[in-house]
Amino acid sequence: MFTPNYHDGVIQHLINDIDEADFDVTRGGQVEIIGWLYQYYNTEPHDYAVNITGGAVTKNEIPAATQLFTTDWVVRYMVDNSLGKYWLERHPNSDLKSNLDYLLPGEIQIVDSSENLEDMRFIDNAMGSGHILVYAFDVFMKMYAEQGYSSRDAALSIVQNNLYGLEIDKRAYQLAYFALMMKARQYNRRALQPEKVKLNVHVFEDTDTVSPEFLDALSGEYADDIKQIIELFNNARELGSIIKFDKTFNWTKLRENVEDIHTDALDIFGMNQSKKIVLEVLTIAEIMSTKYDVAVTNPPYLNKFDPDMKKYVKKNYADYSGDLFSVFIFNNINLVKIGGYAGYMTPFVWMFIKTYEKLRNYLVANKEISSLIQMEYSAFEEATVPINTFVFKNVPNDGNGTYIKLSAFKGGMNVQRDKVLEAIANPDIDYLYRTNQANFKKIPGSPIAYWATKKVFKSFERSTLDEHFKGKEGLGTGNNRVFLKYWFELILPNEGWYPYQKGGAYRKWYGNNNYYVDWRNDGRNMKAMPKSNIRNLPFQYSIGITWSAISSGKPSFRYTQTKYFFDSKGPMMFHVHEESYFFAIGYLNSKVTEYFLTFLSPTLDYRLGQIQKLPFIDEEVVSRIELQRILTLVSQTLDTSKKEWNQYEESIDFYKHPLLTHIADDNLSIWYYSVVLTNLGAKNVPIFRLWGVK
Structure with a gap:
């Protein structure tokens, strides 16, 4: 705690240095401030966790190590090109398109659907402080307005029917809950009444504290299923949204079974607390096993697994186990319905390196890359890895994807944002590409080489x-x-x-x-x-x-x-x-x-x-004359490079400094030969005796 001073220090800077608009709830700036503040106060534990030398990140360190606030324009790109595009495909005459500033150029395939707006589900299963969900709320509000809903009714329906969120970090969950409640309260003053609204955002809890007496009290047809769920969630605060279900469950029956367990007032065995935990876990498990229209997230980036995490990931996601983010890529595209969208922001290494080759092969063969933005190598300063953001559609590939390559534009995320907006305004710009992902399979390892030309793809039809x-x-x-x-x-x-x-x-x-x-x-x-x-x-x-x-x-x-x-x-x-x-x-x-x-x-x-x-x-394919010309040029270049390398003392074949090249040997001082060049390890060095020294 500190003594406030309104004329100097923190409060003075808050008042003078931050634009008032950033605090305006009608503009959304407050959500970014919540996220950035949370990340700021996580800086120390984050730096400690990610800089562990050679060791695994432990369970308690995962939130700090993986919590990165997602830049506003990236959130808008992901939601506009997933939720926004999903809506436009089903409502081709919608005015929503004019409000989607980051919708990339591309074909909108019309889908005949009678899906009710209240039944559309959007999830962020690594939601952090809720930035993605808050922007999705704004997009849903525009959809509801088009359908004739009042803003009061729309706000309550969105937070109760459309938006879902999961998180392993309790503090981040609380901030996300707060942000969504404030959005609902913006349109409906009764939103803060507990009996009025219940949000579908949750934080994972371990079930290792469920008492043995509670487990013994479970009986009937669904007792084994409940025990199986409890066992799956023993380490839920570490595994979070990658917990895998091997079968389908009747969630209503499971919940009824737990509700029927009798607890008394004394509760000496902690039955009430165990019951509360299990009911919450069943709610989370049902959310995880539901199919969604859209899933958007900035997943955790982590490959320093502790033994428990490593064992679980290898067992359940062996082909995608290079990093937690690659598990989320696979998981989330299969979390959405056929025809649904999944949006991500991740390191871009999955596009190229061998560790993620099986993931690429799976995605290229079975899913559609709807759009992708590859950022400049060091644009996202908060992460120690180069970043991309992209959207998949859960259908087999049936057309060209839209790709933006920002590698040439240095200067941080604001520069990247401006270049994306330029490409949207002018699709003929030279760093926007339209290509069919089937071409990627022509290159060994299936790299996401969207900027390669037809000649390049043809080159790989030859030998390697x-x-x-x-x-x-x-x-x-x-x-x-x-x-x-x-x-x-x-x-x-x-x-x-x-x-x-x-x-x-x-x-x-x-x-x-x-x-x-x-x-x-x-x-x-x-x-x-x-x-x-x-x-x-x-x-x-x-x-x-x-x-x-x-x-x-x-x-x-x-x-x-x-x-x-x-x-x-x-x-x-x-x-x-x-x-x-x-x-x-x-x-x-x-x-x-x-x-x-x-x-x-x-x-x-x-x-x-x-x-x-x-x-x-x-070389046998090349004509003899052309080959001889190539070999002559290479030979000359090698000789030049070798001579240049040998001009410096770090070369074992060093003989004479280049500044002395044009001075005759007999004019070089005995000092130069005896002191500068005399080195028992060097070759071709004339050895002279110093005065009186043998």
């Missing part, structure tokens, strides 16, 4: 790089500080120490030859390390093409030309002919490969699997 080169990941030493040394830390030659490729900084053609590895006694010491991983020994100490698997920029490939050991961060590719190496590295360092990798590996993570999927034509 792995059909011509053997790619291998190398050693995991178990302790690089022990087994790796810079060449200048050793007296060379040193028996048992070998040149080593470890990736390194961006550099094409030749270089990054800085390390030696300890392989004395055939690596006996390394093999004894608990965390070592000795891979592909037959390929170690060979000539090949290497690159940096992890990069802070564009890919860069190098030809070793001499024999090297290598590790997983500097994988290598091998062939039997030197000509093939020259041809391949010319291709790999070209703009063509750089372009292909924008959708095979856009996350700056150039793993072996992604590189080997590159389309490739063998």
